Amino acid sequence: MADNNSLLRIYEQMLRIRLFEQKAQELYVQGLVTGSMHIYTGQEAIAATAGELLRETDTITSTHRGHGHCIAKGGKTDKMMAELLGRKTGYCGGKGGSMHMADFTRGNLGANGMVGGGLAISVGAGITNAIIKKNDSVTVCFFGEGATNEGVFHESLNLAAIWKLPVIFLCENNLYQVFTSVAESMPVKDVSIRAISYGIPGITCDGNDVLELYDVLDSAIERARNGQGPTLIEAKTYRWEGHYTGDGYARGGYRSIEEIDLWKAKDPIARMAKYIIESAIADNELLEKIEAGLKDEIEKAVHFAMESPWPDDEDLYKDVFYEKEEV
Template sequence: MKVSKEQALKFYETMCLIREFETSVKHDFLNGEIPGFVHLYIGEEAVATGICAALDDTDYIESTHRGHGHCIAKGADVDRMMAEIFGKKTGLCKGKGGSMHIADFSVGMLGANGVVGGGYNLAAGAALANKMILKNDRVSVVFFGDGASNRGTFHEAANVSSAWKLPTIFVNEMNQWASTTPYETTTAVKDISDRAKGYHMPAVIADGKNVFEVYAAAVGAVERARAGEGPTFIECKTFRVEGHFVGDPELYRTREYVKENAALNDPLTWFDRTMTRKNGYIDGVIEPQELEAVRAAAKEKIVKAKEFAMSSEYPDPDQYTADLYL
């Protein structure tokens, strides 16, 4: 699918912003500045970027424990995201959600989720509400990994979405690892999207490092959902560069394996190489200095986000239970 040069640069801006955000968070976590756990999205930037570029602000996404990239791609404010991760009251959830529970309803981001496979039925529920109660054409996307595809909640959400033709889009980030387990040891199918056949659901496989291919798959799924034709399954072949969490000793795979696969699957490197020469995605090329300008701007934006977070205050102790269901 061809897009304008401006759209391609917008894709790159989002991917660079995600990469810089995650790089900053990794540094600060290892430096002991961030509480709890963080799970990084490095290497998977093209998936969130391509999917969310096909959505409107009023459409919904449901994320995972590895959700920073989804938040940024859907349009969440990076200053308030960073403040949330640092537990500050200026955060999107007033510092009470942290890395694994960021939400921003104003841009349709229904929340990251610390429960593996916990997002399916939330996304299907949003789709159900839009179709049968609110009667609009909004779509609902659920992101999930290969490990989460083995949870029973996937069956429940896929079945009801197909049976009732709900505008649900299932986006599998097939990053090859479920926590510390290679997906082929727990999953019988080579392509997880094959499971869509059991629900009479169309499926497409996209190269997870190619943001244009992901975007094209998302555009088709969104058009189908808005037309009342029901759900679509999109499997994005990608690679989890970092460990399951920051600080993971990664005893289950070698550094050589990670280095080799990271190089083969890096969406930013692929974009740099492809866009600076003639290609089938845009008319013309993007000059190296244009790419550098985007990278520099993303870096500066994340530096300012960190400054915002550090200058913000922690929640007042008497507000810790406010807005919570107890």
């Protein structure tokens, strides 16, 4: 079970993700973000709880909706903001943008524009840790439920299962793949049932409930660390915003306003704040102080990004192909 300090850190990370993305959306509307973004708002509990349970030496693979994963694995909001604004000081030198942020120094193996792309990479990380380096590091592989209809999901789970790789397959089931609902695209109600084909545990949990997520993830991570192999976790959740920043269907269209509002009422951050206050883990004053500190951090991140230079012309072909280091 999560202790009070863990819960407070998770709360802070969830809020950091929310405030970072709200600011990024403001900048997008002003035409300052180069490229589009897939906003994670509503799903923050999943990344923040996983991040709290991982060690610095553990790794994650992320998705096209990756801002929350990056922050949860210790990513710096100033370098992230600089990347969104296309600046040289960003995580990819300003050349990748939202969908390519990676931070190998903190074990974030990268966001990915290819749906399901992270699944195969997580198996590679598992092979590296368990078979080649023989350490006890684990990898959390984030993906949406849409990716579970792809071949790479099944191949990855199969390999990870037969080789007992230390990978936690963490499906964020937000009920939609772009504009298509799970009811239209999947013959099963719960993604977790797909674990049966690979003889591994499959668990469905409430992805907006930090306490439940913590316990489910804790056991799966422990199991992976002890060499007992992978687990498939399905965290049911919802994205509040449109599929991406430019789709024009943030409210209504392929889903009803009532449905969106129903899920907004299940806000994982407000839910956690209520629990923290009611359990006397912290008072309102401390929560307000945390929020003020985060707002200050995000303002500084924007300032850092805006003041940063654009990439130089000669940077254009750098980082495209592997360059052998001179010895």
